[in-house]
Amino acid sequence: xxxxxxxxxxxxxxxxxxxxxxxxxxxxxxxxxxxxxxxxxxxxxxxxxxxxxxxxxxxxxxxxxxxxxxxxxxxxxxxxxxxxxxxxxxxxxxxxxxxxxxx
Numbered sequence: 001x002x003x004x005x006x007x008x009x010x011x012x013x014x015x016x017x018x019x020x021x022x023x024x025x026x027x028x029x030x031x032x033x034x035x036x037x038x039x040x041x042x043x044x045x046x047x048x049x050x051x052x053x054x055x056x057x058x059x060x061x062x063x064x065x066x067x068x069x070x071x072x073x074x075x076x077x078x079x080x081x082x083x084x085x086x087x088x089x090x091x092x093x094x095x096x097x098x099x100x101x102x103x
Contacts (some may be wrong), residue, residue: 043073046081065089 002052008074042059043049048068049071051057058064058073068088081088086101095101099100 045073045075047073049073065093 041056043051043056043062044059045062049058053085054097062073062075066072066089067074068085074081080088080093080099081096082099086095
């Protein structure tokens with residue numbers, strides 16, 4: 001007589017486990033969906049296009065420039081930002097407006 005009671009308890013535990021597991025999967029999928037909606041779709045100015053580990057193109061109006069071994073999004077004017085090396089790309093890129101070159 002004890003055997004059927006054990007089967008019922010086992011069945012109930014399996015059902016509870018499946019409910020908990022499916023709830024966890026649902027929550028995880030919702031979190032991934034939320035993350036993907038809130039990730040940048042482009043790289044903003046003065047940021048590395050590979051910072052996330054995968055390439056994210058520059059935002060509109062910016063171009064990717066090699067600066068100190070990193071691909072950085074810069075405005076079309078092509079100037080060197082504050083504390084930047086004007087020769088980092090291998091060619092001279094002047095300082096951005098309002099900045100002065102310091103040796």
